[in-house]
Amino acid sequence: MNDTWGISGPTFLTYYLGALIAIAIIAAVHRKALFRGSRGARVDNLGPQQVAYLNGGDKLAIYASLGGLRTANALGTGAGKTLVQSGPLPAGVTPLDSAIYNAASRGVRTRDLPNDQWVASALEQLRDHLERSGLAVSSGKMREARLWILAGLALVVIGIARILAGLNNNKPVAFIIFATVVAFIVTLTMLRTRRYATDVANKGMRDLRYKHNYLAPSNSPAYATYGASGAAMGVALYGGAALYSMDPAFAAEAEVQRIAATSGSVGGAGSSDSSSYSCSSGSSSCGGGSSCGGGGGCGG
């Protein structure tokens, strides 16, 4: 009985796995280079919407704008989960804010905002600036990184062909099935990775998240105190969940998804269980409606 394709099983497997490992390593090295970003690019002078884009793309940039506009009482929700204007546009807003505010006058839904031409153009402007500063991964670089998916797919196809040929040839195929599955997973991983921020930007954002830890939803931040830009930064760094902690009714009506920021977050150390004891929030508390020191209350 001849070897399938004239290559022995062990030899084929060795080459196959060798190629797979080589592709994975080269793709990773290539990505590392593509996603590095410009050395010295800084994130600490970015606005909340820019930070939001780096953290979660167009969608999070829109959410950050919603958070700011909502805190400034400029936006509300109307019938059919559409956005409506609920007050004047505050001063000093970004082009994205204006675009979303104007779209709200036409009663669009949150999920349709990216299709609005003014919103789309504001987002493009935002993206462009970040890409030029070496903070955002451009779509060109993303495409380049994804070229390696083709190599991965080729391996999967070869693997499947070898399995079929092996079956025809009455050869054992367990190992090559396993190897093909691994190749498939590696390819899928490359396909799924969507990067917005360069490594330089991600590193800067870790510091930003530490510096703005007080905006983490686990601290139940007082958005009224931090104002519109604080609210927007909260969403930018901590995702749609921050909008829920800010204004759950609005967030739900606007169909905001609780997407978390793409990279790991610094938790609100020590704050999660504080609410149950402190006078500010939680069950045994005084804040909110009930009288405080009065009947005993938080007295102090």
Add this chain to the structure above:
Amino acid sequence: MAETPSPVRTKTLPSYGVGIGWRPEIAGYVEGLPGLRFAEVVAESVHAHGDLPPGLQALLDRGVTVIPHGVRLSLGGAEPVDGDRVEHFAAVAERLNAPLVSEHIAFVRAGGVEAGHLLPLPRSREAVDAVVANVRRLGESVSVPIALEPIAALFDWPDDELTEAQFITEILDRSGAMLLLDIANVYANARNRGTDPLDLLDHVPLDRVAYVHVAGGAEHEGLYHDTHTDAVPQPVLDLVTELCDRHRPPALMLERDGDYPAAPELTAELDAIAKASGYPTVT
């Protein structure tokens, strides 16, 4: 009856000026106050070991004095204060390197039932004995002075033997504790009982005031509630001035516990306290 000397320490505190109650909700605002030298944190919200919330750590790093303020020790309870709670409280004080600690003259549980609120004590000699015994127990674990805060009460117990001032003074004298005076409570109690708030200021040992709470409140159904969620009313600020004219305490702090307003409003409140007390602004 001759008592053994109390283990509770007392000391002259440096002057800290105007401070604020640190709460996670407004941590970013507090951190941004340039002149802040004094803050208070709810002791039960701090991990005795492990990391502090970054905002609180940042205050400590720049030399702000942070006082742990207990709300759950139940010093006024008839039963001895809970050992685990005392241990945590003492550990937090060490962790913050605090020059003093504070708790309430109140009880929050009795017979194993948690009230979830600070409840006022009857102003009886028996209650004085209970508080003094618990403060002394606390003093055995805590190596810094203890300041006690009388709470607001909308009612008086029928078996009150002492006036408010006598009750406070007796507890301070016998326990060796200092006083955490809540000026908004003084105002609330006087207003709701129809008495003169200055009368209390004239009859408690003002030289033993460690620091002062200043908070807002609101009237509801004819009674003034010390809510901590409203703006500080002018009569409370006037009382701050009266207090400081008699004996200016080392520190006064804004105590806001909810319904936090925009930053400029908090700043205005802090500035108003500074103006009323004659301390420099911290904003």
